[in-house]
Amino acid sequence: MSTGPAAARFGRLERRGLLLGLSGPQVAVVAAGLAIATGAVYSRGAGGLVVSAAVWLPLLVAGTVSVAGRPVVAWVPLLAEWRARRFLGRTTLVVSTRRVPDARTLTLPGIPGTLMVTAAPTSGAALVLDRRAGTVTAIARVSGSGFLLDDAVTQDRKVAGWGRVLATWCQQSAVVRVQVLQRAVPGGGDPVRRWWAAHDAGAGSWADGVVAALVANVQSSATRQETLISVAVRAPRHLGRGLRPEAAATLELTLGALGEALVGADLHLDAWVRPEALGGVLRRAYAPDAAARAETAPVDLPVRLPGPTGATEEWDRLRTDTAVHAVYWVAQWPRTETDPGFLRPLLLAPGARRTVSLIAEPVPVARALREIRRGKVEHAADAAHRVRVGQVEDEATRAELDDLLRREAELVAGHGDLRFTALITVTVSTAAELAAGCAAMETDAAQSLCEVRRLVGQQGLAHAAGALPLARGAL
Known part of the structure; x- marks a missing residue:
């Protein structure tokens, strides 16, 4: 009785973090948002919490939300580097052929x-x-x-x-x-043509003509x-x-x-x-x-x-x-x-x-x-x-x-x-x-x-x- 080959097994993508699955930068951003919200509550009460929401709410979102499998805080350095390279002209290369x-x-x-x-x-x-x-x-x-x-x-x-x-x-x-x-x-077809050109005896037989036609029709692409x-x-x-x-x-x-x-x-x-x-x-x-x-x-x-x-x-x-x-x-x-x-x-x-x-x-x-x-x-x-x-x-x-x-x-x-x-x-x-x-x-x-x-x-x-x-x- 034949059996199949041994199965392959792979580990999962590691998603460990510093705290509750959040990475260090995410924890820092969330902590900053919570600190701002807490300070606003203690200083101005509920009104201060509402007024400061324009600051702490984006921080909480940036620290907890992921876009396209990447945390928002990880997008920030990527976007900054991309903008900087474009501004400095490092996304274009031209080489002289002279x-x-x-x-x-x-x-x-x-x-x-x-x-x-x-x-x-x-x-x-x-x-x-x-x-x-x-x-x-x-x-x-x-x-x-x-x-x-x-x-x-x-x-x-x-x-x-x-x-x-x-x-x-x-x-x-x-x-x-x-x-x-x-x-x-x-x-992919070029090695076939090269081999045929080197080994074709040129006998002119029917089989020789059929093979030559097949080789000629092999696509270069x-x-x-x-x-x-x-x-x-x-x-x-x-x-x-x-x-x-x-x-x-x-x-x-x-x-x-x-x-x-x-x-x-x-x-x-x-x-x-x-x-x-x-x-x-x-x-x-x-x-x-x-x-x-x-x-x-x-x-x-x-x-x-x-x-x-x-x-x-x-x-x-x-x-x-x-x-x-x-x-x-x-x-x-x-x-x-x-x-x-x-x-x-x-x-x-x-x-x-x-x-x-x-x-x-x-x-x-x-x-x-x-x-x-x-x-x-x-x-x-x-x-x-x-x-x-x-x-x-x-x-x-x-x-x-x-x-x-x-x-x-x-x-x-x-x-x-x-x-x-x-x-x-x-x-x-x-x-x-x-x-x-x-x-x-x-x-x-x-x-x-x-x-x-x-x-x-x-x-x-x-x-x-x-x-x-x-x-x-x-x-």
């Missing part, structure tokens, strides 16, 4: 400062140095042997192998962040799936003007060990992205059609600009050279147990041009245990406050506490701890197509039992974190 950019540096929208690029001494992998973040990132092209058509035993083995890969990364103290990025890129894994490790100290050869060699040993760990999950590391190919990989996140045309040209065309020649960040979208992007955050994973292939509608939607990025940050065991202890104390304090005010504990609070206890038990048992963030980038050619593309993605996310939220006021940062394979920190 001068040839330095291949050793990268200036990209959404990333402060300049990134430096160097080559690893042995593998030739492109090492992207971010001085501000203190990280060095390498990008690997990865392929697998399939998953959805495997039997339950094989799927369980591959899932367990991927878990061991994550555990290996957790044990590497030098690893800061790991990003798994899968995207649909144009040019067809998409193909591309999977990249980026690993960000801590940059060595005393960098000077760049990575020293001995430091690069040490980092390469770490990357080699991480690459070998992929074999246990039936994954194949096709190649590390080299400096000369880095521009094309990054360019595809901004102008996928142009990048695909450059790849399929009869002669090799160097990518002069890895980033866009122009970018405009709007409240809920990012415009680049020939594309419009909208970035979503996966706010809630499936709340019930589900099969490991639950992301199939999101990843394999036919004709959809989107990028799904999973960012994992290893959390040291000591810090994770401190967070768990603090969370347990907050739950106990909230429970005591609810008893005093007569508030009934809801099922969501109990489920969150159960997740916290399960996480503690797994840490005590020797497992690692990772903080996951998932970002989904929808890419279309024109602004008129964006609404349809976003609606299709939201439908596929609902089929995957995921709750997604469109990020606003920070699309530039979100695109850099979710669409670029640079293992950037989550928002």
Whole structure:
């Protein structure tokens, strides 16, 4: 009797607060409103309370009400930052195409400062140095042997192998962040035509003519799936003007060990992205059609600009050279147990041009245990406050506490701890197509039992974190 693969279970989005589910800023705003109301009552009585309502009532509303899943007090700094960036002109980027950019540096929208690029001494992998973040990132092209058509035993083995890969990364103290990025890129029919052009014997038979006609009808607009894994490790100290050869060699040993760990999950590391190919990989996140045309040209065309020649960040979208992007955050994973292939509608939607990025940050065991202890104390304090005010504990609070206890038990048992963030980038050619593309993605996310939220006021940062394979920190 065959059984299905082992079910996957996810923790709930933590909503703990300082007091009765309210965060520190919310408690401060509510306390200020109550203080003003109390002072008005003591000084002027009921009339003073009514007169001062114009002050304390908005404070109470701002401290207790949420809009689009975000407390009102959390909207204030976001709106202020957005207005300031627009006023200073930091939402628009224009790059001159007259001068040839330095291949050793990268200036990209959404990333402060300049990134430096160097080559690893042995593998030739492109090492992207971010001085501000203190990280060095390498990008690997990865392929697998399939998953959805495997039997339950094989799927369980591959899932367990991927878990061991994550555990290996957790044990590497030098690893800061790991990003798994899968995207649909144009040019799905081009490899077929190239293979046929190289292997066609030109016999002129009936079968040869049929195959040639089929290959000729393959649409150039067809998409193909591309999977990249980026690993960000801590940059060595005393960098000077760049990575020293001995430091690069040490980092390469770490990357080699991480690459070998992929074999246990039936994954194949096709190649590390080299400096000369880095521009094309990054360019595809901004102008996928142009990048695909450059790849399929009869002669090799160097990518002069890895980033866009122009970018405009709007409240809920990012415009680049020939594309419009909208970035979503996966706010809630499936709340019930589900099969490991639950992301199939999101990843394999036919004709959809989107990028799904999973960012994992290893959390040291000591810090994770401190967070768990603090969370347990907050739950106990909230429970005591609810008893005093007569508030009934809801099922969501109990489920969150159960997740916290399960996480503690797994840490005590020797497992690692990772903080996951998932970002989904929808890419279309024109602004008129964006609404349809976003609606299709939201439908596929609902089929995957995921709750997604469109990020606003920070699309530039979100695109850099979710669409670029640079293992950037989550928002």
